[in-house]
Amino acid sequence: SQQGEEDPQALSIQEGENATMNCSYKTSINNLQWYRQNSGRGLVHLILIRSNEREKHSGRLRVTLDTSKKSSSLLITASRAADTASYFCATAPSGGYNKLIFGAGTRLAVHP
Amino acid sequence: DAGVTQSPTHLIKTRGQQVTLRCSPKSGHDTVSWYQQALGQGPQFIFQYYEEEERQRGNFPDRFSGHQFPNYSSELNVNALLLGDSALYLCASSGGTSGRAYNEQFFGPGTRLTVL
Numbered sequence: 001s002q003q004g005e006e007d008p009q010a011l012s013i014q015e016g017e018n019a020t021m022n023c024s025y026k027t028s029i030n031n032l033q034w035y036r037q038n039s040g041r042g043l044v045h046l047i048l049i050r051s052n053e054r055e056k057h058s059g060r061l062r063v064t065l066d067t068s069k070k071s072s073s074l075l076i077t078a079s080r081a082a083d084t085a086s087y088f089c090a091t092a093p094s095g096g097y098n099k100l101i102f103g104a105g106t107r108l109a110v111h112p
Numbered sequence: 113d114a115g116v117t118q119s120p121t122h123l124i125k126t127r128g129q130q131v132t133l134r135c136s137p138k139s140g141h142d143t144v145s146w147y148q149q150a151l152g153q154g155p156q157f158i159f160q161y162y163e164e165e166e167r168q169r170g171n172f173p174d175r176f177s178g179h180q181f182p183n184y185s186s187e188l189n190v191n192a193l194l195l196g197d198s199a200l201y202l203c204a205s206s207g208g209t210s211g212r213a214y215n216e217q218f219f220g221p222g223t224r225l226t227v228l
Contacts, residue, residue, distance in 0.1 A: 033217070040151075042202065042221040043202065043204075043219040044219075097143075098206055098217065099170070100147075100204075101157065102147075102156070103154050104153055
């Protein structure tokens with residue numbers, strides 16, 4: 001079974017708009033990672049946020065983590081058509097060996 | 113610096129056959145994890161190899177087995193293939209320090225397995 005759940009399942013926006021995706025999980029974690037996947041190809045690592053961090057930025061990406069609510073969000077600002085992809089959150093449970101538990105993903109479509 | 117590589121890219125097998133997938137980790141990484149991704153779903157953890165041993169396993173039957181070589185590359189073997197084994201198989205590498213550090217995992221392009 002998958003621990004994480006992304007919300008929404010699908011998101012359609014226009015270029016230039018911001019896209020926000022949410023992720024919830026069930027157990028305590030060491031870190032949470034966000035990945036992008038284009039058309040069923042390999043996963044591209046976007047950002048890692050550790051359990052003692054609350055917010056992290058990377059270029060147009062902003063990730064927040066609320067461990068009390070067991071939730072995270074990914075914000076992509078000024079979206080581009082090239083951002084069209086599936087986005088997954090993955091948690092590394094505490095006490096494990098960095099195995100990742102993925103949600104079902106959010107499918108983002110950015111229209112020119 | 114080559115990233116994670118996997119071979120083959122695509123594979124078609126019939127039920128009951130056996131398959132071997134291969135993975136070479138990113139340079140400097142010593143830990144390899146395998147994931148199965150069914151169509152429309154997120155990846156599911158199969159197992160992880162470190163120092164040539166399986167150290168953690170997900171909820172997959174014994175038909176799924178693996179190996180890690182001294183150069184850190186890895187193989188995933190699936191015996192007695194079922195239709196439900198059709199999926200994208202992803203390899204990820206990480207580590208490079210103690211092997212226990214919680215670091216980013218870098219994924220390969222995957223092997224698309226179709227079982228007929």
